[in-house]
Amino acid sequence: MAMPAQRNRLQDTATADQVISDAFASDGAIDVDRLLSAWDTATTRLQETHEALRREVARLSDELEIKNRELARKNRLADLGQMASHVAHEVRNSLMPLTMYVSMLKRQSDFGPNSAKIGQKIENGLTALDSTVNDLLHFTSDRQPQWSGFPLASLLDEVCDTLAPQCEAQRVKVAIDVDSQLTVRADRGMVRRAVLNLALNALDVMNEGGRLLLTACVGRSGVEIECADSGPGFRPEVALRAFDPFFTTKNTGTGLGLAIVQRVAEAHGGQAIAMNCPEGGAAVTLVLPQPRMEAAA
Known part of the structure; x- marks a missing residue:
């Protein structure tokens, strides 16, 4: 199937050929005015076609640039994701025993009020850190949707x-x-x-x-x-x-x-x-x- 610009060129050629053909009288004599008019028409159509092609090339170039930027962004995110995922897993592995130790301390009978406050602050900090790890894991996950x-x-x-x-x-x-x-x-x-x-x-x-x-x-x-x-x-x-x-x-x-x-x-x-x-x-x-x-x- 011909693209719009190709169809325009075919139409332009057919129109110019018809006008040039009309410039010749039936006895073979040349009508100069018609020939000049045909030349002007063909030139104008050619310029219009050239401009249409230029716009099409510019549009395709813009689309290609956008796609290239998107691809570069995805590649950067993939590299970043691998690094962040590794860090997140290492941090989580360290968080689990720390959380368990704080929980064990809070259950001890000699864990006084001041110690309880400190323990709660530590627990809150660990919870915030765990939330950060969850964000990292969710962001770096390459999970496909389960529809x-x-x-x-x-x-x-x-x-x-x-x-x-x-x-x-x-x-x-x-x-x-x-x-x-x-x-x-x-x-x-x-x-x-x-x-x-x-x-x-x-x-x-x-x-x-x-x-x-x-x-x-x-x-x-x-x-x-x-x-x-x-x-x-x-x-x-x-x-x-x-x-x-x-x-x-x-x-x-x-x-x-x-x-x-x-x-x-x-x-x-x-x-x-x-x-x-x-x-x-x-x-x-x-x-x-x-x-x-x-x-x-």
């Missing part, structure tokens, strides 16, 4: 129940907007982890109260799960790097929360989008393409 269909309403309810104590402590009001019949085909565990990360990321910017809204609906590119907050929103330079691994504006945390969301999106053939809301605050959307929608497209 199944499930209702999104129950998943969003689970996430809210998990975060209820933290939301209450921070005076954050949580709302869910999703059709109870809306189902999605994806890896439930991976999607739950991504939504939990979105909510935790939103809570991090609302230490003194606010609103957290979880919504899910069917969009043009698939099922869209959005987490919106009433925080300060993304600064322009932060929005550009929101999904970069280890990028964070906080004094604590690994900077992997949104990077894991991006990995989950990519594993499902989707995308994650960060933006500021017109009414204030920020929103991050997880887009999960669905088989029927892809077939219809």
Whole structure:
């Protein structure tokens, strides 16, 4: 099948040939005016075709550059993932006996109040370190989705129940907007982890109260799960790097929360989008393409 530019060249050639043919009278005499007109027409069409080809080459070059950048990014992440995975496993191996020893100390009868406070601080530190290790392992995992269909309403309810104590402590009001019949085909565990990360990321910017809204609906590119907050929103330079691994504006945390969301999106053939809301605050959307929608497209 001829491409658009090829079809244009064929049409241009046919038109020019016809005009040149018309420049010759039936007795073989040449009509100079018609011949010049044919030349002008052919030249104009040739210039238009050349410009169309130039635009097509520029478009393909841009696409190739984007693909090359994506490939380079994936290669860098793969190398980073191997290193981080090794470190995470080594740290976890050291954490397990430490956690066990602290637990044993707390059960001793002569473990006084002051010692108990110190033991609790050590335990809290170990828990935070274990959370960091979990983030590293989730980010570096090359796990493929285990596909199944499930209702999104129950998943969003689970996430809210998990975060209820933290939301209450921070005076954050949580709302869910999703059709109870809306189902999605994806890896439930991976999607739950991504939504939990979105909510935790939103809570991090609302230490003194606010609103957290979880919504899910069917969009043009698939099922869209959005987490919106009433925080300060993304600064322009932060929005550009929101999904970069280890990028964070906080004094604590690994900077992997949104990077894991991006990995989950990519594993499902989707995308994650960060933006500021017109009414204030920020929103991050997880887009999960669905088989029927892809077939219809």
